[in-house]
Amino acid sequence: MARAHLPAWLALGARVTVLSASGRAAELARPYRDRGVTVARDLGELLGGCDVVDICTPTPSHRELALAAIAAGRPVVCEKPLALTTEDAALVARTAEAAGVPLFPAHVVRYFPAYAAAARAVAAGRIGTPSALRFTRAGAYPVWAPWFADPALSGGILVDQMIHDMDFARLLAGEVVRVHARVRVGRFTDGDGPDRPGHPTASGTALLTHASGAVSRLLGVWGRPGLPFRTTFRVSGPDGVLEHDSTAGAAGAANTVGRPGGARAGRTGSAPGGVTAAGAAGAPAGDRDVEAPAGGSDVEAPGGALPESPYLTQLREFAAAVAGGPPPGVSAWDGVAAVRIATAAAESARTGKPVELSGPLG
Incomplete structure (x- = not known):
């Protein structure tokens, strides 16, 4: 860092x-x-x-x-x-x-443009009060420092990596009152034999219940060497949905789409931070x-x-x-x-x- x-x-x-x-x-x-x-x-x-x-x-x-x-x-x-x-x-x-x-x-x-734009959109009420949130974060296992592999030192994938999205979920949907999580650890091998012990891997899932009644679902992956880094989110409210995929280009756009059922007429536009809008209440305007x-x-x-x-x-x-x-x-x-x-x-x-x-x- x-x-x-x-x-x-x-x-x-x-x-x-x-x-x-x-x-x-x-x-x-x-x-x-x-x-x-x-x-x-x-x-x-x-x-x-x-x-x-x-x-x-x-x-x-x-x-x-x-x-x-x-x-x-x-x-x-x-x-x-x-x-x-x-x-x-x-x-x-x-x-x-x-x-x-x-x-x-x-x-x-919080300072990556798509995330900052999503926070502004939620704060401005553009999708209403968030009710369902999904986050994913995946990349190669951090083998450059051995302490990552010891949960007593790093806290493991939940505390070291997924804390990013836990913090962001709390920012958007408020205090968390209940947490249910799972972790799986393993090894990735590209061959057989005792001389090929493989590379460590880990994945975590977490279900956060917010005081507001909103629910956040999180997935984190520390995967094989060379696994491309990728983050996504989808934040749903009564008036629209915010979406982001870091592999979508433009530094990862956050999109706003209309409420389910097409209750609102669509329109398109753009705003700072690589944010585009389609329908709902629009996108946030540095x-x-x-x-x-x-x-x-x-x-x-x-x-x-x-x-x-x-x-x-x-x-x-x-x-x-x-x-x-x-x-x-x-x-x-x-x-x-x-x-x-x-x-x-x-x-x-x-x-x-x-x-x-x-x-x-x-």
Whole structure:
């Protein structure tokens, strides 16, 4: 993730220093030496010389790094998930809140154009109140970092990958009160024999029931090597349906279609973010020092030309908030809520039973 965040910070004019417990900081900084990227010797040096902390490390380190940055009074960007447990995520959020330190969970999917356009359409009431939502997210198993294969470190596919769509489902349809999930793990082999153990694979399904009565169905896949990355969604309401497929071209269009039964006359149009509309209610109508600990995983993005990197979009929003602008669209407690849904899904998959969510986050 640091490889996605670092160029975004540079595009914003930041001076960046990196630190990695795995010793990869120099490797990360090397391509950007002419841009002034430097390497810190330890966390103390790094915290003492930065204005903002961007945590892009493996998930098990998020809590302690975030708490250290907050204790130093440094605004924090933290890659999702905010922590491995709801309790730890809430602790980080409460500590930041008590200290008056901005904390931004980096849920970048909210900033991909088709997703952002869908959120605007729902907020504007263009399809009515969402009642049925479907999300899929599939790509190759993340074998570049061994910790992904250990659910105790990554949380597994539900917590690491599917948390993206759990967060987005909550954004569109409101609080989640019940989660039922399943996970399957296996291996993909392209031949036989003990010398060909194959590649790890995993898939997850989750059924989310929202307080509104809406239901979200999610599918996540970590598949064979070379599996093309693809995301889809379909969000249905009484006045229309929002659809997206990242393989459809134009960076993945979100389409609005009329209510079932053709109750409304159709029309077509276009709007920013690669959004097209057909029927229904139409489509929606866009210099600080930074610390970026290295490590973690790269997150694949769907193909197609985007107006700008969603990582740049989200970090610009956070930087503006730190500089006194409006608060970012993702709050610390949004990050906690996403962790609670994802860990409830993991618990459901472990026990085979649905998990009820109630009570305050913190």
